[in-house]
Amino acid sequence: MLRFIARRLLISLPVLxxxxxxxxxxxxxxxxDPAAMFLDPGAxxxxxxxxxxxxxxDEPFYLQVIAWYERILHGDLGQxxxxxxxxxxxxxxxxxxxxxxxxxxxxxxxxxGIAAGLLAAMRHRxxxxxxxxxxxxxxxxxxxFWLGLMLIFGFAVDLRWFPAGGYVPLxxxxxxxxxxxxxxxxxxxAVQVGFIARMTRSAMLEVLHxxxxxxxxSKGLPWSIVVTRHGLPNxxxxxxxxxxxxxxxxxxxxVVIEQVFSxxxxxxxxxxxxxxxxxxxIQGTLLFVAAIYLLVNLVxxxxxxxxxxxxxxx
Amino acid sequence: MxxxxxxxxxxxxxxxxxxxxxxxxxxxxxRSFVAxxxxxxxxxxxxxxxxxxxxxxxxxxxxxxxxxxxxxxHLFGTDHFGRDLLSRVIYGGRASLQIGFFVVVVTGIxxxxxxxxxxxxxxxxxxxxxxxxxxxxxxxxxxxxxxxAVLGASITNVVIALSIATGPHTARIVRGSVLVVREMEYxxxxxxxxxxxxxxxFGHVLINAMAPLIVRLTYVFAIAILAEAVLSYIGVGPPPxxxxxxxxxxxERDFMETAPWAMIFPGLAIVVSVLGxxxxxxxxxxxxxxxxxx
Numbered sequence: 036m037l038r039f040i041a042r043r044l045l046i047s048l049p050v051l052x053x054x055x056x057x058x059x060x061x062x063x064x065x066x067x068d069p070a071a072m073f074l075d076p077g078a079x080x081x082x083x084x085x086x087x088x089x090x091x092x093d094e095p096f097y098l099q100v101i102a103w104y105e106r107i108l109h110g111d112l113g114q115x116x117x118x119x120x121x122x123x124x125x126x127x128x129x130x131x132x133x134x135x136x137x138x139x140x141x142x143x144x145x146x147x148g149i150a151a152g153l154l155a156a157m158r159h160r161x162x163x164x165x166x167x168x169x170x171x172x173x174x175x176x177x178x179x180f181w182l183g184l185m186l187i188f189g190f191a192v193d194l195r196w197f198p199a200g201g202y203v204p205l206x207x208x209x210x211x212x213x214x215x216x217x218x219x220x221x222x223x224x225a226v227q228v229g230f231i232a233r234m235t236r237s238a239m240l241e242v243l244h245x246x247x248x249x250x251x252x253s254k255g256l257p258w259s260i261v262v263t264r265h266g267l268p269n270x271x272x273x274x275x276x277x278x279x280x281x282x283x284x285x286x287x288x289x290v291v292i293e294q295v296f297s298x299x300x301x302x303x304x305x306x307x308x309x310x311x312x313x314x315x316x317i318q319g320t321l322l323f324v325a326a327i328y329l330l331v332n333l334v335x336x337x338x339x340x341x342x343x344x345x346x347x348x349x
Numbered sequence: 350m351x352x353x354x355x356x357x358x359x360x361x362x363x364x365x366x367x368x369x370x371x372x373x374x375x376x377x378x379x380r381s382f383v384a385x386x387x388x389x390x391x392x393x394x395x396x397x398x399x400x401x402x403x404x405x406x407x408x409x410x411x412x413x414x415x416x417x418x419x420x421x422x423h424l425f426g427t428d429h430f431g432r433d434l435l436s437r438v439i440y441g442g443r444a445s446l447q448i449g450f451f452v453v454v455v456t457g458i459x460x461x462x463x464x465x466x467x468x469x470x471x472x473x474x475x476x477x478x479x480x481x482x483x484x485x486x487x488x489x490x491x492x493x494x495x496x497x498a499v500l501g502a503s504i505t506n507v508v509i510a511l512s513i514a515t516g517p518h519t520a521r522i523v524r525g526s527v528l529v530v531r532e533m534e535y536x537x538x539x540x541x542x543x544x545x546x547x548x549x550x551f552g553h554v555l556i557n558a559m560a561p562l563i564v565r566l567t568y569v570f571a572i573a574i575l576a577e578a579v580l581s582y583i584g585v586g587p588p589p590x591x592x593x594x595x596x597x598x599x600x601e602r603d604f605m606e607t608a609p610w611a612m613i614f615p616g617l618a619i620v621v622s623v624l625g626x627x628x629x630x631x632x633x634x635x636x637x638x639x640x641x642x643x
Contacts, residue, residue, distance in 0.1 A: 049479055050482045050483050050486065053479060053480060053482075053483035054483045054486050054487070057483055057484070057487075061495060061496075061499055062499075064496065064499045064500060065500075066500065172624065172627055172628065172631075173620070173624065175627055176571070176620050176623040176624040176627050177616075177620055177623075178575050178578045178579065178616065178619055178620075178623075179579075180578070180579055180582050181578065181598060181612070181616040181619065184598075184602065184605060184612060184616075185612075185613070185616070187605075188605055188606070188609055188612075192605075192606055283486075283488055284488065284489075286491075287488025287489060287490040287491050288490065290488065290490065290491050290494070291490065291579055291582070291583070294582075294583065305491065305495075306494070306583060309494060309498040309499075309583075309585065310498070310583075310584060310585075317495060317499075321487060321491070321495065324487065324488060324491065325483075325486040325487045326486075328486050328488070329486050
């Protein structure tokens with residue numbers, strides 16, 4: 036097991052190195068002078084030179100890259116140009132919002148998705164199966180931000196059940212947090228519910244056709260026990276593997292959903308930075324989010340190896 | 350090749366002739382495919398016939414007819430400039446579909462090239478796929494937002510951004526498929542006959558590794574339409590006044606409370622188009638590649 040973890044770590048290191056290079060290289064994509072993009076057109080050459088120096092753009096490419104790697108290895112993601120604080124501090128301040136949003140959405144998505152998929156698989160080809168799958172496909176076909184806006188229109192503006200936006204920290208009050216988070220997390224989860232439901236259904240259908248299920252059934256076990264004790268645990272393995280992908284999509288989706296519900300998270304930070312060309316924040320956040328994604332997938336792979344020992348031998 | 354009988358390429362085209370009939374029949378018996386095809390055909394036809402179908406000029410504002418609710422004059426109502434929303438949604442579909450189409454073309458070509466090279470030539474596999482892994486570590490939508498913003502908002506740059514965001518996964522799918530086909534006996538036969546690697550890869554392997562790619566590209570089309578809307582909403586999408594599904598919604602969100610229809614209809618148009626493409630993809634997957642799950 037340790038050898039598996041070590042090998043898996045060794046594979047992710049070059050990817051992490053590439054990810055940091057790509058995060059940094061975003062600034063090279065700017066057509067023309069990134070400093071000019073950041074300042075207004077009337078800026079003096081001195082101001083331009085100053086911004087260029089702050090961004091390190093007055094150095095050759097390879098020195099910029101070396102300096103960047105040196106900094107990130109020390110845990111320093113640079114200084115924001117506009118926020119007057121370090122990028123790391125800006126991310127850490129906003130992290131609880133994004134993490135609690137993503138975590139709640141992950142809980143919604145897994146619970147609803149697995150429940151819906153199970154229902155569909157156990158009533159295979161019934162109207163319940165078909166309508167669940169139509170709903171799942173609809174969930175996959177709706178733009179998240181639009182769904183969020185529609186929910187705000189319906190439940191915040193019209194019915195006034197939930198606030199239209201804003202954030203209450205969990206530490207402050209649970210009901211306040213729940214009120215501010217329920218709608219965004221549900222919106223964020225909608226697409227993934229569809230995805231997990233479809234995944235669960237097909238995994239479950241495959242398992243239910245196996246011999247050991249027939250054996251369990253024919254030795255007289257109640258069908259509910261057969262499904263929950265023999266079927267579900269075996270269907271969970273493929274579901275586990277997609278949780279890494281789901282978390283990645285949720286992190287990406289959170290960027291947009293935070294914007295819709297005005298939640299002060301990492302997503303709003305990066306969108307603000309994108310719109311105002313605050314390159315250090317863009318680069319730092321990109322690296323941070325991608326590193327989290329790699330970490331989550333590492334954990335998922337290890338869990339997978341725990342659940343299915345055959346994986347370790349590959 | 351001297352003899353047509355043992356040319357694996359010839360074999361393949363015979364197979365096509367033999368299999369095409371049952372294949373089309375199976376597609377037409379697949380409910381997902383048929384439902385998806387009907388929806389997609391409808392959306393495509395409406396977009397192509399936009400100049401004929403749109404009752405008004407989508408760009409012409411009429412300040413005496415601002416934010417009119419849906420009615421007989423304006424089936425979808427009007428926006429805050431008094432522009433006819435039905436016409437804007439029809440023309441918006443045209444632009445959104447064009448963007449989706451170009452993303453499919455660019456992603457299809459780039460993803461196929463990278464995936465094919467990585468899957469066929471073992472030496473290229475590791476370097477190419479590690480770069481793809483790194484690109485896939487960024488949430489696709491965030492990557493698209495950043496690239497589109499940094500390059501500057503235009504239709505071309507939106508296409509580039511979305512292709513970079515969807516390409517790596519496509520390359521991974523092609524690679525997986527090529528890895529399997531490469532080991533087939535007819536490829537070995539071709540090699541024994543002296544066919545070059547490039548001829549084997551592009552003439553025989555790739556063509557037989559297409560099924561998962563076709564399915565993936567259908568989903569890429571759907572993803573591109575969804576993502577265009579998100580980019581527009583964030584403010585880094587195709588710039589107005591040319592309507593796209595996304596920038597109609599983005600332009601009207603401040604008036605959501607007084608004129609909700611201006612956001613509801615373009616949103617529904619997205620749902621119909623994407624649902625159609627997803628159904629089409631599901632149907633193609635069932636028929637082309639029954640082993641593939643989801």
